[in-house]
Amino acid sequence: MTNNSNGRLSEYFANDPPSFFDELTNNKSRAKETQPANAAEPNSSNMLASTFTGSFQPPEYIEAAEADEPITVTDEVRNLWQLPTPTEPGKQPAHLITPGLHIANDLPDPISIAVTQHLGQAELQQRKILGVEDVTQDERGIRTLINAGCFRAAVNLTGRLLTIYGQGYGRAGQPAKHSPHSLQLWFTRLALLAKLGEYELLQAEAEPFAQLNGPDVFYEYYTEMYKGKHGSIACFSFRLLLAELPIYLGKPHLALDRLSELHVISHEIKEHFDRLKNAKAAEFWQRRAERVLQSIINCALMMKKFSMIDDIMGGMLLTRSTLSKEEQRSLYSAWGRIYLQIGDIFGAEQKFAVSRRLREINSPPDLRDLVDKGLIAVAKNDFPEAYLIFQKALHLDSGNTMILNNMGVCLLYAGKLKDAINLYERAINLNPQKSLNESLLVNLSTLYELESNNSNAKKLNLLRLINRFKPDLNISVEICLKLQATN
Amino acid sequence: MNAADTETHLLALKVMRLTRPTLVGLGPIVTCEPKDLPQSFNRLVEFDGIARTCAEALGAGQTMLLPQSFGNIYLGETFSSYICVHNCTSHPVEGVSVKVDLQSNTSRINLLMHENKKSSVVLTADETLDDVIRYEVKEIGTHILVCEVNYTSPAGFAQSLRKFFKFQVLKPLDVKTKFYNAEMDEIYLEAQIQNVTTGPFCLEKVELDSSEQYTVTSLNTLPNGESVFTSKNMLQPNNSCQFLYCIKPKPEVAKHIKTLREANNVGKLDIVWRSNFGEKGRLQTSQLQRLPFEYKDLRLEVIDAENIVKIGTIFTFQCRVTNTAEHAMKLHITLETKAFADCPYTGSANFVLDVLQPGQFAEFPLTICPSKLGLIKVSPLLIVDTLKNEQFLMTKVVEVFVVDADYHQDGTFLLNKLIRYENPIDSLMQKQIQLQVV
Numbered sequence: 001m002t003n004n005s006n007g008r009l010s011e012y013f014a015n016d017p018p019s020f021f022d023e024l025t026n027n028k029s030r031a032k033e034t035q036p037a038n039a040a041e042p043n044s045s046n047m048l049a050s051t052f053t054g055s056f057q058p059p060e061y062i063e064a065a066e067a068d069e070p071i072t073v074t075d076e077v078r079n080l081w082q083l084p085t086p087t088e089p090g091k092q093p094a095h096l097i098t099p100g101l102h103i104a105n106d107l108p109d110p111i112s113i114a115v116t117q118h119l120g121q122a123e124l125q126q127r128k129i130l131g132v133e134d135v136t137q138d139e140r141g142i143r144t145l146i147n148a149g150c151f152r153a154a155v156n157l158t159g160r161l162l163t164i165y166g167q168g169y170g171r172a173g174q175p176a177k178h179s180p181h182s183l184q185l186w187f188t189r190l191a192l193l194a195k196l197g198e199y200e201l202l203q204a205e206a207e208p209f210a211q212l213n214g215p216d217v218f219y220e221y222y223t224e225m226y227k228g229k230h231g232s233i234a235c236f237s238f239r240l241l242l243a244e245l246p247i248y249l250g251k252p253h254l255a256l257d258r259l260s261e262l263h264v265i266s267h268e269i270k271e272h273f274d275r276l277k278n279a280k281a282a283e284f285w286q287r288r289a290e291r292v293l294q295s296i297i298n299c300a301l302m303m304k305k306f307s308m309i310d311d312i313m314g315g316m317l318l319t320r321s322t323l324s325k326e327e328q329r330s331l332y333s334a335w336g337r338i339y340l341q342i343g344d345i346f347g348a349e350q351k352f353a354v355s356r357r358l359r360e361i362n363s364p365p366d367l368r369d370l371v372d373k374g375l376i377a378v379a380k381n382d383f384p385e386a387y388l389i390f391q392k393a394l395h396l397d398s399g400n401t402m403i404l405n406n407m408g409v410c411l412l413y414a415g416k417l418k419d420a421i422n423l424y425e426r427a428i429n430l431n432p433q434k435s436l437n438e439s440l441l442v443n444l445s446t447l448y449e450l451e452s453n454n455s456n457a458k459k460l461n462l463l464r465l466i467n468r469f470k471p472d473l474n475i476s477v478e479i480c481l482k483l484q485a486t487n
Numbered sequence: 488m489n490a491a492d493t494e495t496h497l498l499a500l501k502v503m504r505l506t507r508p509t510l511v512g513l514g515p516i517v518t519c520e521p522k523d524l525p526q527s528f529n530r531l532v533e534f535d536g537i538a539r540t541c542a543e544a545l546g547a548g549q550t551m552l553l554p555q556s557f558g559n560i561y562l563g564e565t566f567s568s569y570i571c572v573h574n575c576t577s578h579p580v581e582g583v584s585v586k587v588d589l590q591s592n593t594s595r596i597n598l599l600m601h602e603n604k605k606s607s608v609v610l611t612a613d614e615t616l617d618d619v620i621r622y623e624v625k626e627i628g629t630h631i632l633v634c635e636v637n638y639t640s641p642a643g644f645a646q647s648l649r650k651f652f653k654f655q656v657l658k659p660l661d662v663k664t665k666f667y668n669a670e671m672d673e674i675y676l677e678a679q680i681q682n683v684t685t686g687p688f689c690l691e692k693v694e695l696d697s698s699e700q701y702t703v704t705s706l707n708t709l710p711n712g713e714s715v716f717t718s719k720n721m722l723q724p725n726n727s728c729q730f731l732y733c734i735k736p737k738p739e740v741a742k743h744i745k746t747l748r749e750a751n752n753v754g755k756l757d758i759v760w761r762s763n764f765g766e767k768g769r770l771q772t773s774q775l776q777r778l779p780f781e782y783k784d785l786r787l788e789v790i791d792a793e794n795i796v797k798i799g800t801i802f803t804f805q806c807r808v809t810n811t812a813e814h815a816m817k818l819h820i821t822l823e824t825k826a827f828a829d830c831p832y833t834g835s836a837n838f839v840l841d842v843l844q845p846g847q848f849a850e851f852p853l854t855i856c857p858s859k860l861g862l863i864k865v866s867p868l869l870i871v872d873t874l875k876n877e878q879f880l881m882t883k884v885v886e887v888f889v890v891d892a893d894y895h896q897d898g899t900f901l902l903n904k905l906i907r908y909e910n911p912i913d914s915l916m917q918k919q920i921q922l923q924v925v
Contacts, residue, residue: 069521078522139524146525184524191517195528237519248515291518298516298546304687306721334547341510341547342721343689343761371549378508378551379765402550409508409551415619417571439511439550446503446553451615452573453499474514 055468056433058130058148070287077281079231080269083220084213097214099186100172101163102204106132106156107196114477115467118460126464129471132156139181142188150471151192158189172208178217180233187238194241197474199248211258212239236288244295252302259299263292283322290316301338309338329355333368337375345379352376367396374406383413399431405440412447421447428462432469436462441473441480449482459483496648497580498610500636501571504652505619506558507764512548561659561684562627563768563924570600571617572636574610582607582639583616590633591626591656598622607637623769624656625924659684659768661727662756662920666778672741674701674734674777678756682722688762690720695732696757698774700740700750706731734777744786744811753777756920770922784812784877785870789885790850797892802832802855804885808840808870809848817842821869822853831859831889839873857889 115123132153135141137160145154162168165182176182186209193202212234215221219229232239243258270285293316300308313335323331336351352372359366365373370393377386387410394403404427411420424444427435441462448455459481466477478484517528560566570587574580584607587598600618610616624630632652640646661681668674676695682688697703707715707730714720722728734753740746752774759769785808792804810816822836834855843849857863868881 142524143526146528181524187519188524191519191525191528194515195517197515235520235523237523241517294545301546304723306687306723331545334545337510337547337549341764342687343691343763343765344721345761345765346691347689375510375549379761381765381767406549406551409553412553412569413505413508413619415569415617417569417617418615438514439552442555443551443553446555450501450503450569450571452501452571452613453575 054432055126055128056130056471058144058150061144061147071280071284073281073284075229076231077273077278077284078236079219079229079233080272081218081232082265083218084215095210095214096175096216097178097208097210097212098171098173098176099205099208100167100174100176101159101169102172102201103159104169106159107152107198107201109152111466111470111473111477114483115463118463118483119467123464123467127467129153132160137161139184146188146192148471151196152472155189155192155196155198158185158192161185162189176216177222178233180235183217183234183238187235187241191237191241194245194248195474196472197476203245203249206242206245209234209238209242211242240292240295243292244298247295247299247302252299256296256299256303259292259296263289263296266292286320286322290320306338306342309335325358329358329368332358333372336372340375340379343379345376348379349376365392367393367400370396371403371406378406378410383410386410387414399427399434401427401435401437401440404435405437405443408440408443408447417447417451421451428465432465436466436470438473438475438480441466442482445480445482456483496646497574497576497640498583498636498638498648499573499575500634500648500650501569501573502632502634502650502652503569503571504554504557505567505569506554507766508551508553510548510764511550511552512546513550516546557654559657559685560624560654561657561768562624562922563659563770564766565621565623566630567619567621568632569617569619570634571615572610573615574612577612578641579609579611580638581609582637582645583610584608584637585616586635586637587620588633588635589622590631591624592628593626596622610638623924627656627658630654630656657684658922659688659760660758660770660922662758662772662922664756664772664775664918664920666775666918668778672736672747674753676732676734676753676775678730678732679727680722680730680758681727682724684762685724686762687721687723688760688768690722690728690758690760691767692757692759693720693730694757695734695754695775697734697754698750698752699737700746701734701736701753703754704733704735706733748779751776751779770924772920772922775920784810784814784816785818785872785879786811787868787870787881787884792885793887795888795890796857798857798860798889799892800856802857802887803852804854804865804887805850805852806884807848807850808843810843810845813845815842815844815874816872817874818849819871819873820851821871822855822865823867823869824855831861831863832857832865842874853884857887860889860891862886862888 112124112127115127130145130148130150130153132141132145135144135153135157137157142154142157142161145151145157159168162182162185165176165179165185166174167176167182167186186205190202190206193199193205212232217234218232219226239262240259243262244255246252246254246258266285266289270282270289273279273281273285293312297309297312300306300312313331316331332351332355336348336355339345339348339351352369355372356365356369359369370389374386374389374393377383377389387407390403390407390410394400394407397403404423408420408423411417411423421444424435424440424447427440428444444462445455445459448458462481463477463483466473466481473480519525519528521527566589570585572583572585574583585600587600589596589598598620600616600620608616630653632654634650634652636648638646638648659682661679661683663679663681665677665679666674667677678693678695680690680693693707695703695705709715716728720728735741736747736750740750753776755774756772757769758771759767761767788807788809790805790807793802796802808818808820818840820836820838820840822834824830824833824835832855836853838851840849840851853865853868855865864886865884866882868884870879870881871877872879
């Protein structure tokens with residue numbers, strides 16, 4: 001690699017079809033050749049927020065009349081769950097679920113706060129993000145906000161709707177009536193809090209639900225209202241979320257216990273339908289059981305229990321023949337990446353090869369193949385080669401932030417700091433809404449810090465862009481931009 | 488280096504250690520079913536990455552994140568660092584040169600930036616002089632990375648800016664070896680490798696490079712070529728993995744008892760491992776010393792013996808005793824059955840051999856009758872040279888596996904030549920091995 005350290009970025013492009021990156025490298029190399037003494041114009045000039053006239057554009061949201069399920073089953077099948085047995089016969093179990101909001105007002109917007117603190121109140125006028133007032137005050141509104149990535153606003157809307165249900169601020173511990181809709185609102189709210197990394201609030205608000213074993217989240221509890229209906233009012237995704245919760249709180253062991261229990265129950269229900277010869281229902285529950293297994297793998301990843309991952313992956317992949325090829329491929333590919341993380345390049349190559357072989361013979365490598373291959377090159381410490389491979393991948397999906405992000409990392413390790421910065425700035429220029437993601441921001445801020453003592457100004461420039469284009473980040477904006485760091 | 492000091496300079500010096508990037512996903516993974524209220528959480532996210540289908544719930548990401556901390560560094564790994572000098576003024580700075588040294592307890596190594604570039608350069612405003620430096624660390628303990636930037640001030644004075652980065656190089660693994668002198672001049676080596684780092688790693692290669700006098704057979708693969716270890720050679724922190732090698736002297740060495748006696752170096756262990764995202768490390772042990780053939784003037788070989796006998800049947804084995812001394816010997820041989828309590832066999836011998844001249848040998852059979860099941864050890868055999876009244880106590884003569892009367896086995900392996908040397912040291916002694924970078 002050292003041999004290449006004096007080579008120009010353009011050398012990497014030599015045999016590739018033209019793309020917008022040629023422009024970037026040509027400019028770069030020409031700049032180096034013709035004006036070595038007068039590069040007074042900083043490269044970052046293309047990044048000034050004033051050159052951006054745009055702002056956040058919510059993606060168009062088309063309400064699907066009926067969400068299509070891969071497997072259609074009856075409500076009876078979907079909601080099947082064992083009614084918790086009363087501790088003393090004849091008596092109601094004491095533990096009813098009495099939830100309530102834990103904040104009186106809307107969630108604060110940390111981006112606005114950071115902008116006010118670092119750039120001043122005036123800059124906030126540039127923040128034109130879809131808010132809770134801009135949508136209908138119902139499920140559709142929530143979906144519109146989620147689709148636009150405005151998770152905080154969506155949380156706030158769930159809060160408003162839950163307040164209407166009498167489960168608002170300060171209502172925790174007060175008697176509550178549950179309905180499919182109210183529990184769906186809670187599920188949505190808590191899931192979004194997890195996505196936003198708001199774990200403290202998540203833990204507080206999830207606490208009353210425990211593992212959804214109260215009798216009042218079952219149809220049987222409300223004999224008058226839901227005559228003849230059986231099963232769990234709370235959806236399966238809600239149960240899964242609550243079982244996974246300890247992962248976010250740094251207690252994967254606890255999550256592992258809960259998820260294992262969930263898996264056992266799902267599997268039992270699947271076998272129940274097998275016995276009833278209801279193939280569709282069995283398949284439906286089989287898929288749920290597999291979804292739980294994936295969460296178990298995530299737990300195992302956190303706990304670094306790699307042999308357990310092997311056991312589950314091997315078992316899951318081998319025993320399931322109904323998985324589509326694409327599903328199998330993505331699992332093998334993920335498995336290979338897990339091997340890479342612990343340094344087993346040979347093992348990773350084997351898994352990636354299986355993933356490749358699952359494709360049609362003689363078809364050219366697709367995005368997944370190329371990314372897998374690029375990551376192998378990284379593991380072998382061949383960053384220039386990895387760069388080339390990722391670049392090929394970019395031709396298949398131009399503007400893909402993950403790939404652009406990885407290319408920048410390769411450039412730095414190949415000794416091309418300025419090229420890496422240029423690449424990232426260029427990506428942001430082209431599509432700020434998409435490119436300003438958490439990883440790219442952390443990487444770019446890291447590069448700014450390495451480049452000079454002026455990183456703070458450049459980071460604040462990024463903050464201006466985030467202010468305009470990003471509804472939410474899933475980690476704190478201070479961490480993303482390393483704003484606390486002393487240079 | 489404090490902040491006030493930095494400000495007085497025209498150039499800024501930045502250093503970042505390049506540990507491996509980490510792979511991250513897209514943050515907390517939350518999913519739902521199509522019938523749930525949100526229908527999907529992924530609308531926006533799924534633009535990126537690859538059609539995530541069912542693996543959407545797996546946390547093994549594809550996005551690389553730059554290192555956010557210095558991390559640990561271990562002996563045998565390569566230290567690499569990005570060095571960047573930035574002109575923070577609005578005018579050119581002349582005569583800029585960077586010198587990077589890595590200082591350990593015993594040495595100071597100069598690390599080159601831009602290997603082909605010459606001496607000093609001019610840095611225009613906002614321009615940087617930057618490159619990656621690499622060095623394979625060869626010593627445990629404190630290291631200091633010394634970065635020095637020299638330049639000429641506008642007034643023409645030589646200016647210097649220095650930064651120091653101190654870090655510890657840690658020990659990545661513990662190697663313990665056990666030698667075992669076996670039959671037919673064979674030596675077995677057990678090498679136990681322990682991961683003493685804080686994360687898991689994979690042993691990519693563990694080989695015994697034999698010295699000139701020996702040949703090595705690795706006994707760590709199955710007949711089909713696969714490793715005997717399950718799926719991969721992954722080692723969690725503090726876990727150990729044991730490798731087995733069979734070492735044989737080359738025929739020309741084995742022929743001469745003196746050469747064999749002097750050939751103590753059997754070889755070096757060469758270990759390559761990879762940890763986090765392929766970070767590679769390599770170490771070699773020093774020359775491993777076989778156990779000495781601590782025989783004095785007498786060599787006892789068992790040249791013919793069954794491996795397995797049935798209980799209650801007679802076990803006869805053929806011995807050969809060689810006079811390796813410079814003088815003649817007249818040997819009195821005693822095998823005592825009641826040498827110790829619970830002796831797992833019966834039978835005794837007591838006889839005298841003819842005089843043996845130097846270099847001569849004599850052969851004789853010995854017979855016992857095993858009385859216990861399992862692996863039994865025939866021991867001790869007392870040999871007295873009646874000419875010089877010297878005693879040789881052979882503590883391990885031969886081992887035999889005693890099976891029940893109804894045992895059946897197709898005798899696929901039969902060793903016909905067994906050797907034991909009088910050996911004061913327990914041949915199973917474990918030894919801690921020093922490691923070095925190659």
